[in-house]
Amino acid sequence: xxxxxxxxxxxxxxxxxxxKNSENAVRGPVAIRAIQMKKExxxxxxxxxxxxxxxxxxxxxxxxxxxITFGREVLSIMMHHxxxxxxxxxxxxxxxxxxxxxxxxxxxPQAIGAYAGKPDGYDPIKxxxxxxxxxxxxxxxxxxKLYLSTGASEAIEIFLRLLINDPNDAVxxxxxxxxLYSACCVAYxxxxxxxxxxxxxxxxxxxxxxxxxxxxxxxxxxxxxxxAVLNPGNPTGQVLTKQNLKDVIEFAYENNxxxxxxxxxxxxxxxxxxxxxxxxxxxxxxxxxKSKLEMVSMHxxxxxxxxxxxxRGGYFEFTNLDSFAEEMIYKLKAIKFxxxxxxxxxxxxxxxxxxEGVNSPEVVSLYxxxxxxxxxxxxxxxxxxxEKLNNMEGITTNETQGxxxxxxxxxxxxxFIAEADSxxxxxxxxFCLNLLExxxxxxxxxxxxxxxxxxxxxxxxxxxxxxKVMDDSMANMHxxxxxxxxxxx
Amino acid sequence: xxxxxxxxxxxxxxxxxxxKNSENAVRGPVAIRAIQMKKExxxxxxxxxxxxxxxxxxxxxxxxxxxITFGREVLSIMMHHxxxxxxxxxxxxxxxxxxxxxxxxxxxPQAIGAYAGKPDGYDPIKxxxxxxxxxxxxxxxxxxKLYLSTGASEAIEIFLRLLINDPNDAVxxxxxxxxLYSACCVAYxxxxxxxxxxxxxxxxxxxxxxxxxxxxxxxxxxxxxxxAVLNPGNPTGQVLTKQNLKDVIEFAYENNxxxxxxxxxxxxxxxxxxxxxxxxxxxxxxxxxKSKLEMVSMHxxxxxxxxxxxxRGGYFEFTNLDSFAEEMIYKLKAIKFxxxxxxxxxxxxxxxxxxEGVNSPEVVSLYxxxxxxxxxxxxxxxxxxxEKLNNMEGITTNETQGxxxxxxxxxxxxxFIAEADSxxxxxxxxFCLNLLExxxxxxxxxxxxxxxxxxxxxxxxxxxxxxKVMDDSMANMHxxxxxxxxxxx
Ligand SMILES: Cc1ncc(COP(=O)(O)O)c(C=O)c1O
Ligand SMILES: Cc1ncc(COP(=O)(O)O)c(C=O)c1O
Numbered sequence: 001x002x003x004x005x006x007x008x009x010x011x012x013x014x015x016x017x018x019x020k021n022s023e024n025a026v027r028g029p030v031a032i033r034a035i036q037m038k039k040e041x042x043x044x045x046x047x048x049x050x051x052x053x054x055x056x057x058x059x060x061x062x063x064x065x066x067x068i069t070f071g072r073e074v075l076s077i078m079m080h081h082x083x084x085x086x087x088x089x090x091x092x093x094x095x096x097x098x099x100x101x102x103x104x105x106x107x108x109p110q111a112i113g114a115y116a117g118k119p120d121g122y123d124p125i126k127x128x129x130x131x132x133x134x135x136x137x138x139x140x141x142x143x144x145k146l147y148l149s150t151g152a153s154e155a156i157e158i159f160l161r162l163l164i165n166d167p168n169d170a171v172x173x174x175x176x177x178x179x180l181y182s183a184c185c186v187a188y189x190x191x192x193x194x195x196x197x198x199x200x201x202x203x204x205x206x207x208x209x210x211x212x213x214x215x216x217x218x219x220x221x222x223x224x225x226x227x228a229v230l231n232p233g234n235p236t237g238q239v240l241t242k243q244n245l246k247d248v249i250e251f252a253y254e255n256n257x258x259x260x261x262x263x264x265x266x267x268x269x270x271x272x273x274x275x276x277x278x279x280x281x282x283x284x285x286x287x288x289x290k291s292k293l294e295m296v297s298m299h300x301x302x303x304x305x306x307x308x309x310x311x312r313g314g315y316f317e318f319t320n321l322d323s324f325a326e327e328m329i330y331k332l333k334a335i336k337f338x339x340x341x342x343x344x345x346x347x348x349x350x351x352x353x354x355x356e357g358v359n360s361p362e363v364v365s366l367y368x369x370x371x372x373x374x375x376x377x378x379x380x381x382x383x384x385x386x387e388k389l390n391n392m393e394g395i396t397t398n399e400t401q402g403x404x405x406x407x408x409x410x411x412x413x414x415x416f417i418a419e420a421d422s423x424x425x426x427x428x429x430x431f432c433l434n435l436l437e438x439x440x441x442x443x444x445x446x447x448x449x450x451x452x453x454x455x456x457x458x459x460x461x462x463x464x465x466x467x468k469v470m471d472d473s474m475a476n477m478h479x480x481x482x483x484x485x486x487x488x489x
Numbered sequence: 490x491x492x493x494x495x496x497x498x499x500x501x502x503x504x505x506x507x508x509k510n511s512e513n514a515v516r517g518p519v520a521i522r523a524i525q526m527k528k529e530x531x532x533x534x535x536x537x538x539x540x541x542x543x544x545x546x547x548x549x550x551x552x553x554x555x556x557i558t559f560g561r562e563v564l565s566i567m568m569h570h571x572x573x574x575x576x577x578x579x580x581x582x583x584x585x586x587x588x589x590x591x592x593x594x595x596x597x598p599q600a601i602g603a604y605a606g607k608p609d610g611y612d613p614i615k616x617x618x619x620x621x622x623x624x625x626x627x628x629x630x631x632x633x634k635l636y637l638s639t640g641a642s643e644a645i646e647i648f649l650r651l652l653i654n655d656p657n658d659a660v661x662x663x664x665x666x667x668x669l670y671s672a673c674c675v676a677y678x679x680x681x682x683x684x685x686x687x688x689x690x691x692x693x694x695x696x697x698x699x700x701x702x703x704x705x706x707x708x709x710x711x712x713x714x715x716x717a718v719l720n721p722g723n724p725t726g727q728v729l730t731k732q733n734l735k736d737v738i739e740f741a742y743e744n745n746x747x748x749x750x751x752x753x754x755x756x757x758x759x760x761x762x763x764x765x766x767x768x769x770x771x772x773x774x775x776x777x778x779k780s781k782l783e784m785v786s787m788h789x790x791x792x793x794x795x796x797x798x799x800x801r802g803g804y805f806e807f808t809n810l811d812s813f814a815e816e817m818i819y820k821l822k823a824i825k826f827x828x829x830x831x832x833x834x835x836x837x838x839x840x841x842x843x844x845e846g847v848n849s850p851e852v853v854s855l856y857x858x859x860x861x862x863x864x865x866x867x868x869x870x871x872x873x874x875x876e877k878l879n880n881m882e883g884i885t886t887n888e889t890q891g892x893x894x895x896x897x898x899x900x901x902x903x904x905f906i907a908e909a910d911s912x913x914x915x916x917x918x919x920f921c922l923n924l925l926e927x928x929x930x931x932x933x934x935x936x937x938x939x940x941x942x943x944x945x946x947x948x949x950x951x952x953x954x955x956x957k958v959m960d961d962s963m964a965n966m967h968x969x970x971x972x973x974x975x976x977x978x
Contacts, residue, residue, distance in 0.1 A: 008783060008809075008810070008811045008814070009652070009714050009715065009745060009746065009747040009783050010651055010652070010747060010783060010810055010811055010813075010814035010817075011811040011813055011814060012811070012813040014654060014714075015651055015654060015813070015814060015817055016650075016651075016653065016654040016677075017654075019650060019651065019817050019820075019821065020817065027608065027823035035606075035607060038597075054598075054606075057604065059598070059603050059604045060602075060603070061598070061600035061601075061602035061603040062598035062600060062603035062604065062606070063598075066570070067570050067602045068570070069570045069571075072568055072569060072570035073569070073570065075568040076565050076566075076568040076569040076570075077565075079561055079564040079565040079568050079831070080561060080562070080565040080580075081555070081556050081557070081558045081561035081562065081565075082558075091569075091580060108527075109543075109548070109550070109551035109552075111550035111551060111556075111799070112550075112799050113549075113550035113556045113796060113797045113798065113799050113800065114548050114549070114550040114551035114796075114798050114799050115546065115548045115551065115791075115798040115799060116799070117524075117543075117551070118524060119516065150639070150801075150829075151826070153825060153826070161505075161508060162499055162504055162505075162508060163498070163499070164505065165503060165504060165505035165506075179824075180824065183824050188505075225498050225503075226498065256498060257498065258498040258499060294497060294498050294499060302604075307602060307603075308602045309602065309603050309604040309826065310600070310601050310602050310603050310604060310605065310827070310829065310830035310831075311602065311829060311830065311831070312639075312801075312826075312829040320497075321497070321499055322497045322499055322500040322501070324499075324500055324501040324504070325497070325499035325500060325504060328499075328504055328508050328509065331508075332508065334516035335668075335669065335672050336642060337640070337642070337798065337801075338799070340639075340799065340800060340801040340829035340831065340832060341799030341800065342568070342799075342800065342829065342831045343829060
């Protein structure tokens with residue numbers, strides 16, 4: 001009756017190379033193998049460990065980090081179907097009920113189950129973000145230049161989409177780097193130009209290197225249009241100094257680059273290091289930079305001590321854009337309707353938490369206690385990672401000054417490297433797969449982030465909330481590393 | 490000190506035409522003018538109406554549609570920071586507490602504030618979707634072919650991304666059509682091939698037209714690879730017959746097209762019309778189609794009587810894909826982490842609502858009452874739109890068999906059309922802008938969806954929950970239309 005279908009529409013040959021080439025190290029071979037193991041464990045298969053330990057993903061609550069009560073109370077209230085009607089909310093703090101009511105009354109439309117009336121999101125939350133930025137940077141943000149977003153990811157996608165118009169258009173991104181930037185460069189048909197971070201100088205940004213990679217790119221006929229700065233860094237865990245930030249801002253200004261300031265880890269800064277926002281530093285540099293430089297800076301509810309990855313909330317704020325570019329941002333956001341409404345609410349409670357003099361003392365003190373507890377744990381574990389990794393044979397690592405990661409250098413035995421070569425995989429992937437089989441620890445190989453040719457690294461999070469699990473895992477890794485060096489030396 | 494910056498990085502010339510050319514009618518000129526009016530009203534400016542009436546967007550809760558209690562209870566519980574600990578939940582029904590607990594215990598990770606452990610989302614919810622599809626279509630879905638998504642929008646984006654690999658690759662989409670399809674064709678650098686829906690036959694899909702537009706496209710050197718079928722239709726409000734669906738499935742099979750079955754309005758079917766899922770019809774057609782045809786079908790929590798647009802939840806399920814294509818879907822989803830977790834939970838309570846014999850009688854009866862109330866109102870208003878629009882001078886419309894819209898034909902006076910021409914805008918946009926100024930009703934001009942050359946239309950929703958607002962608006966529109974015909978005749 002029918003013609004036989006000649007071939008499948010979607011297959012290896014027909015799918016665009018921009019899809020095929022985009023990579024995602026964090027959910028790459030190690031994570032995929034772990035998912036498979038989990039399935040096998042469920043059917044009774046035994047491994048050398050009892051439980052998988054997910055240290056691959058910056059996913060705080062997956063590792064036991066508790067949510068902040070105030071933010072969740074507000075969300076729980078707003079989700080309740082009868083909220084806004086005459087119902088008593090004795091389960092919750094009065095402060096949370098008041099905040100929820102404040103949001104509901106000032107939201108447009110007044111329903112958390114509706115697409116927001118504007119692509120930039122709810123005005124009462126935007127107002128809180130504006131206050132937050134004013135307090136942080138001493139600047140007054142124009143509301144039309146602020147959007148609530150589906151995590152910071154959406155901001156990255158939008159700006160890389162806007163920057164790339166030609167196969168030679170390029171965005172400068174650090175090496176090593178959070179993979180979404182590369183994925184977007186590929187997806188939109190542009191190029192990435194890598195600038196190295198200096199491992200010997202705690203992953204600082206080196207101006208000479210930056211200039212050199214810019215010039216190299218130009219010489220190759222590329223057209224660098226933007227530069228991404230991740231501070232604190234992922235996967236590298238460094239916090240950039242104010243001078244470093246000044247240098248890169250001036251460099252961007254001189255070379256007509258739009259600055260993408262990825263500051264999702266701004267609340268994860270440890271041991272006396274200090275976070276400086278690029279927006280604040282730009283302001284400090286004064287004219288002409290402050291009134292000319294195109295910059296977008298972003299934040300997220302996913303990290304910090306908030307850790308609400310699942311809600312997909314964030315914001316981005318931009319400066320000095322051409323009005324046509326602003327229109328395009330509006331349009332791109334409008335196509336997706338709006339950020340998820342619970343994510344927007346979470347942005348509000350993150351940037352405007354309970355405060356002394358405003359909220360009731362118990363609510364403020366609970367908030368401070370929760371914050372200190374979570375933050376303290378992260379800071380302590382960042383220190384433990386640093387010490388314990390440096391104590392392992394053939395592993396050296398920098399101090400985790402900020403963010404949620406240690407990015408440690410692996411000095412692997414020749415024979416192990418040769419074995420990896422014969423398997424056709426990078427030595428650090430070979431290491432991470434071995435670590436997984438031996439200990440159940442899920443990690444990410446450095447090759448997934450880009451790294452200096454000939455080196456090998458591993459990224460691990462400081463997020464294991466349970467101290468014993470953390471201690472046991474590090475001990476297991478120590479043992480595995482020693483055995484590996486024994487076996488392959 | 491510095492070189493002067495030569496030019497802005499992002500501007501009209503530098504931004505990709507794929508961004509510039511993507512359009513979004515629903516949030517287009519009429520909605521933008523309405524936002525401006527709202528601002529002006531806030532500063533005291535007077536208009537001819539008291540309040541804006543948003544009939545442009547399929548956004549149920551924005552128009553007063555209440556959420557379903559059971560779904561919101563489950564979400565409210567899961568958002569509570571202490572859930573999972575020993576806390577009594579006397580505010581909620583036992584059934585909601587049980588469901589929430591069931592989700593939490595079976596989710597991976599067991600935290601709504603974490604990225605889901607797998608890009609396809611939570612297993613306990615996927616299981617409910619599989620049961621839902623089995624009950625609807627009599628088929629057993631393979632879990633690896635089912636993804637929870639950020640609304641149905643994400644599914645559309647992913648599949649258009651996969652289909653387009655070459656500037657001549659094309660996707661067949663109806664005229665008129667929901668704008669996201671065109672926007673994605675443009676964004677991914679492919680072509681849209683329009684097939685007409687037959688206004689004179691209640692917007693049915695006409696097989697001869699389909700074949701003709703396919704052949705025309707081939708003759709122009711295009712390569713059609715997929716076909717989108719929206720059933721019930723947006724903006725057209727028709728429900729396709731089983732025969733219609735069989736025809737289009739066979740057509741797709743013969744011509745090697747992947748079928749995109751957009752069924753987000755499947756719960757919005759009125760007045761004795763019957764919804765048939767494409768998945769079910771494909772199964773009924775048997776081999777070779779059922780084991781060969783590539784199809785993706787999708788659903789969303791945004792519409793129906795659920796109406797949870799803000800939560801951004803949905804799912805897509807595909808059949809007969811090449812395993813490489815499956816890998817690419819996994820990768821594209823993984824880059825975005827996961828759908829928003831509250832949206833995933835909302836999918837679960839939508840597809841598996843309280844049921845007799847399973848849940849307590851009060852909870853079942855409340856659910857049925859709420860459902861009947863909301864659905865009944867939508868059905869009634871669909872009928873009112875049909876009658877009242879047909880009673881207006883120069884307006885004819887088909888019955889709204891399903892979805893949330895009436896797509897009415899505007900027969901406008903010559904002079905009015907000439908005036909629009911002189912303003913450089915489509916006559917139906919001119920009409921909708923006039924309607925807005927006169928009555929506050931926000932609507933969408935047909936030109937935003939594509940329509941037969943030389944015709945003019947208006948899309949309006951049946952979503953105004955408040956009867957008086959609905960009646961008054963329709964009366965105001967009636968008056969405006971009469972005056973317009975008087976003035977311009
Ligand atoms: C540097 C960096 N930027 C952005 C993101 C995106 O996070 P989200 O979309 O959850 O806000 C991440 C997530 O890990 C990140 O590490
Ligand atoms: C036909 C159709 N498909 C898909 C969508 C996307 O909806 P969502 O992403 O909210 O699920 C819509 C929204 O209006 C629609 O009308």
